[in-house]
Amino acid sequence: MTSRRHLLSALVFSTVSFVSTAHAQTSQAKYSEADVKLAKQAMAAAQNSDLAWDIVASLTTEVGPRPAGSANDAKAVAWGKAKLESLGFDRVWTEAVKVDAWIRVSGQAEIVAPYPQKLAVAALGNSISTPAKGITAEIAYYENYEQLKNDTSDRAKGRIVFIDGVFPRSRDGKGYGQGVMARFRGAVEAGKHGAVAILIRSVGSDRDRLAHTGAMRYDEKIAKPIPAAAVSTSDAAMIARQVKSGKPVKVALNLQNQFKKGMTSANVLAEIRGSEKPEQVVVIGGHLDSWDLGTGAIDDGAGVAITVAALKAVKDLGVRPKRTIRVVMFANEENGLDGGNGYAEVHGKEKHQLAGESDLGSGAVYRFSAGADEAAQPWLRAIGEVIAPLGIEYVAETEHGGSDIGPLVNKYRHPLAALSQDATEYFDYHHTANDTLDKIDPKTLKQNVSAWAAVVWLAAQADADFGPAPKKQN
Amino acid sequence: MTSRRHLLSALVFSTVSFVSTAHAQTSQAKYSEADVKLAKQAMAAAQNSDLAWDIVASLTTEVGPRPAGSANDAKAVAWGKAKLESLGFDRVWTEAVKVDAWIRVSGQAEIVAPYPQKLAVAALGNSISTPAKGITAEIAYYENYEQLKNDTSDRAKGRIVFIDGVFPRSRDGKGYGQGVMARFRGAVEAGKHGAVAILIRSVGSDRDRLAHTGAMRYDEKIAKPIPAAAVSTSDAAMIARQVKSGKPVKVALNLQNQFKKGMTSANVLAEIRGSEKPEQVVVIGGHLDSWDLGTGAIDDGAGVAITVAALKAVKDLGVRPKRTIRVVMFANEENGLDGGNGYAEVHGKEKHQLAGESDLGSGAVYRFSAGADEAAQPWLRAIGEVIAPLGIEYVAETEHGGSDIGPLVNKYRHPLAALSQDATEYFDYHHTANDTLDKIDPKTLKQNVSAWAAVVWLAAQADADFGPAPKKQN
Numbered sequence: 001m002t003s004r005r006h007l008l009s010a011l012v013f014s015t016v017s018f019v020s021t022a023h024a025q026t027s028q029a030k031y032s033e034a035d036v037k038l039a040k041q042a043m044a045a046a047q048n049s050d051l052a053w054d055i056v057a058s059l060t061t062e063v064g065p066r067p068a069g070s071a072n073d074a075k076a077v078a079w080g081k082a083k084l085e086s087l088g089f090d091r092v093w094t095e096a097v098k099v100d101a102w103i104r105v106s107g108q109a110e111i112v113a114p115y116p117q118k119l120a121v122a123a124l125g126n127s128i129s130t131p132a133k134g135i136t137a138e139i140a141y142y143e144n145y146e147q148l149k150n151d152t153s154d155r156a157k158g159r160i161v162f163i164d165g166v167f168p169r170s171r172d173g174k175g176y177g178q179g180v181m182a183r184f185r186g187a188v189e190a191g192k193h194g195a196v197a198i199l200i201r202s203v204g205s206d207r208d209r210l211a212h213t214g215a216m217r218y219d220e221k222i223a224k225p226i227p228a229a230a231v232s233t234s235d236a237a238m239i240a241r242q243v244k245s246g247k248p249v250k251v252a253l254n255l256q257n258q259f260k261k262g263m264t265s266a267n268v269l270a271e272i273r274g275s276e277k278p279e280q281v282v283v284i285g286g287h288l289d290s291w292d293l294g295t296g297a298i299d300d301g302a303g304v305a306i307t308v309a310a311l312k313a314v315k316d317l318g319v320r321p322k323r324t325i326r327v328v329m330f331a332n333e334e335n336g337l338d339g340g341n342g343y344a345e346v347h348g349k350e351k352h353q354l355a356g357e358s359d360l361g362s363g364a365v366y367r368f369s370a371g372a373d374e375a376a377q378p379w380l381r382a383i384g385e386v387i388a389p390l391g392i393e394y395v396a397e398t399e400h401g402g403s404d405i406g407p408l409v410n411k412y413r414h415p416l417a418a419l420s421q422d423a424t425e426y427f428d429y430h431h432t433a434n435d436t437l438d439k440i441d442p443k444t445l446k447q448n449v450s451a452w453a454a455v456v457w458l459a460a461q462a463d464a465d466f467g468p469a470p471k472k473q474n
Numbered sequence: 475m476t477s478r479r480h481l482l483s484a485l486v487f488s489t490v491s492f493v494s495t496a497h498a499q500t501s502q503a504k505y506s507e508a509d510v511k512l513a514k515q516a517m518a519a520a521q522n523s524d525l526a527w528d529i530v531a532s533l534t535t536e537v538g539p540r541p542a543g544s545a546n547d548a549k550a551v552a553w554g555k556a557k558l559e560s561l562g563f564d565r566v567w568t569e570a571v572k573v574d575a576w577i578r579v580s581g582q583a584e585i586v587a588p589y590p591q592k593l594a595v596a597a598l599g600n601s602i603s604t605p606a607k608g609i610t611a612e613i614a615y616y617e618n619y620e621q622l623k624n625d626t627s628d629r630a631k632g633r634i635v636f637i638d639g640v641f642p643r644s645r646d647g648k649g650y651g652q653g654v655m656a657r658f659r660g661a662v663e664a665g666k667h668g669a670v671a672i673l674i675r676s677v678g679s680d681r682d683r684l685a686h687t688g689a690m691r692y693d694e695k696i697a698k699p700i701p702a703a704a705v706s707t708s709d710a711a712m713i714a715r716q717v718k719s720g721k722p723v724k725v726a727l728n729l730q731n732q733f734k735k736g737m738t739s740a741n742v743l744a745e746i747r748g749s750e751k752p753e754q755v756v757v758i759g760g761h762l763d764s765w766d767l768g769t770g771a772i773d774d775g776a777g778v779a780i781t782v783a784a785l786k787a788v789k790d791l792g793v794r795p796k797r798t799i800r801v802v803m804f805a806n807e808e809n810g811l812d813g814g815n816g817y818a819e820v821h822g823k824e825k826h827q828l829a830g831e832s833d834l835g836s837g838a839v840y841r842f843s844a845g846a847d848e849a850a851q852p853w854l855r856a857i858g859e860v861i862a863p864l865g866i867e868y869v870a871e872t873e874h875g876g877s878d879i880g881p882l883v884n885k886y887r888h889p890l891a892a893l894s895q896d897a898t899e900y901f902d903y904h905h906t907a908n909d910t911l912d913k914i915d916p917k918t919l920k921q922n923v924s925a926w927a928a929v930v931w932l933a934a935q936a937d938a939d940f941g942p943a944p945k946k947q948n
Contacts, residue, residue: 241911
């Protein structure tokens with residue numbers, strides 16, 4: 001999961017409050033008994049299948065880290081195509097996507113005064129390098145991004161800005177929005193204040209000695225680019241304690257990174273063709289790329305596995321859906337959203353009945369919501385009733401369904417579905433070396449597959465069109 | 475905490491079962507009301523003091539990692555002496571201890587076939603280096619140390635032995651004994667089987683991408699030394715999955731380490747002189763050295779802080795104890811037990827009323843036990859009654875009280891006291907980069923200080939001699 005989604009979500013969370021729980025009223029939708037029975041059959045099959053686990057185990061073990069534009073990214077595309085072909089869908093194909101590759105070469109940081117200590121550090125995605133010999137400078141400490149923004153003094157000048165700030169754990173990960181401001185925009189703010197580099201406390205809810213990377217951007221109209229990195233939460237606490245000693249805290253930072261612009265990656269797609277309205281599409285997916293530090297298990301091997309396995313559960317019903325159901329493994333979500341933009345460019349004008357993405361790990365789904373036309377409401381509520389036994393509540397409206405479907409929703413106003421996942425542990429591991437297969441719970445993974453299988457099947461069978469989305473989404 | 479303690483504990487746990495809960499009977503000890511009141515006063519003061527926290531924060535922040543014989547080890551000794559002097563004890567001094575330094579320079583490992591993946595690795599303490607260009611060889615997989623030991627085939631020959639095996643989490647950390655066999659003795663067994671190197675799954679109960687180091691030893695009478703390292707539990711699972719693919723798994727390993735024999739470190743000591751029997755000593759302590767990866771917060775900054783703060787709580791009573799109470803910051807527990815051996819050499823012939831060590835982190839104490847003369851039993855039980863409100867049960871006998879007091883107990887049969895700590899989380903962080911201040915719970919840290927303050931005060935006041943220990947201990 002990249003920053004943009006939550007930058008935007010944070011704004012949404014803070015200004016919009018129309019989300020309401022669905023009333024317990026009788027559904028007006030007329031799903032046939034057969035369709036509901038088939039939905040339940042797909043759900044049950046998903047609960048008894050290890051397919052999603054096998055997919056994410058295969059991807060993380062056989063490919064591993066796969067940042068956009070890397071050799072492993074190409075390997076992942078080949079893996080994805082082969083995996084989808086092995087599952088026997090009607091059509092499997094790739095669509096080329098241009099990506100700019102950012103490559104981490106090395107990164108070290110240490111406090112050199114007053115009390116020398118090594119720091120666990122990771123350059124942020126897109127950070128420039130330091131000079132080869134590194135940068136050594138005093139720390140200018142800020143409690144949070146706002147404090148830096150509001151600083152009218154010159155104390156950051158010639159220094160390494162350090163932005164602290166604890167990211168509280170929560171089921172919906174809502175603290176992420178605030179933390180991401182420091183990561184995504186910190187270098188611009190620090191550069192504006194004359195800093196020579198920026199370090200941030202990792203945007204993570206853990207206390208592990210592993211730094212969280214993630215995308216950042218420069219804005220050369222505002223400030224000259226400066227190197228940017230995150231230290232682990234433990235090391236952030238170390239910096240804060242040394243700052244509290246009242247003595248000047250000096251840090252030596254060395255980051256070496258490379259850029260390769262104009263590389264080629266691809267979205268990988270598969271679909272089951274609809275029997276009655278094949279030109280209308282229900283699309284779900286996850287993103288195939290990952291950051292380079294871990295093996296991309298929770299971000300987003302899980303989402304790829306969940307959505308592919310959901311499509312397979314529908315295929316295995318042996319009954320062709322009325323509309324086409326498509327799964328997409330999106331390219332370069334993390335560092336450019338190129339796959340999501342590319343999909344919208346190619347497919348934005350096709351009629352989409354519903355679009356959804358799984359990109360928040362493998363925690364249990366607790367909420368189903370959608371951004372769809374009024375006519376879709378009874379059908380969505382009916383879907384909610386079918387998946388309620390999985391512990392999922394139906395909520396009438398949402399504004400966000402995943403970064404990669406953002407362009408589709410924003411530009412073309414296609415309707416979206418969201419299955420909100422329990423993200424309590426997600427931000428312990430997100431964007432770190434700790435994003436590995438052992439962080440996935442096979443049981444909740446199955447629950448996710450089960451829910452998506454029912455949602456896509458029933459969305460494809462509805463008499464009503466679910467679109468367009470009621471207002472500008474995302 | 476080093477390996478030896480648990481190697482021995484494991485044997486003890488498996489063969490001895492005489493440990494029994496004390497009967498709820500009236501104590502026959504005649505502690506004066508004044509002495510009990512003072513014990514409770516010290517306990518309450520400890521519960522309201524941040525001293526232990528301040529000590530471990532100071533040590534981990536201002537010194538950090540302090541492996542025996544390193545520059546930071548010398549810094550830690552100076553820090554310890556200054557800290558004890560600042561607390562106003564009767565006497566503060568150091569006693570030189572010879573140590574052999576082992577220095578980690580660098581370590582990398584990666585799977586190169588069938589599916590290339592980086593591995594989070596750490597050389598084990600005392601491991602020799604690989605050749606400068608590293609070692610690349612096929613993995614010979616063993617489920618556990620026993621399987622390697624019992625292997626009569628030649629499949630390890632010319633290969634890198636990998637020993638797997640999950641370490642289950644528990645309150646008393648009893649799984650550690652089994653895991654430590656692979657770490658401490660694995661290189662000898664693997665060498666005997668003709669292996670070119672050994673990798674083990676980290677002896678840890680976590681799922682973090684951080685390897686657990688710890689002491690290992692060679693036995694050149696049995697096998698030629700080979701490089702030895704641990705991979706993180708996540709990476710061990712990766713290796714196991716690739717092995718399961720049935721394809722040969724090749725690993726490239728590069729470990730560079732240095733040895734500096736005959737360095738000088740020191741035990742750091744302080745005491746409150748006894749008023750009636752100053753030649754009789756109650757001694758407690760922790761070890762000052764740590765492994766190099768973390769900052770030595772739970773292992774064993776916590777133990778140092780707990781025991782020093784306990785001595786300070788007794789000092790602050792303003793009443794001189796009958797016997798001398800001494801605290802020791804032991805040198806090089808981790809990689810040679812030189813401080814414990816040195817203390818026994820210098821002080822073994824002094825009459826010790828009781829010896830104890832805190833070296834299992836900062837988890838809450840749940841049990842008080844001792845290895846002491848029959849005459850001490852009613853007094854020990856009385857102590858148990860005083861500390862029972864802290865949630866501590868009294869158990870009549872124990873065989874182990876900490877590595878550093880082992881030599882004192884084994885060779886001189888001085889009595890020992892043990893305050894068993896909840897180690898449920900301890901082995902998540904033990905011997906890793908994750909051993910940092912944020913893993914210490916300030917509340918349970920105070921509970922530890924409180925318990926030790928009462929134990930040492932009351933041991934010093936007892937009419938009965940607690941020694942000698944009833945049988946060979948440790």
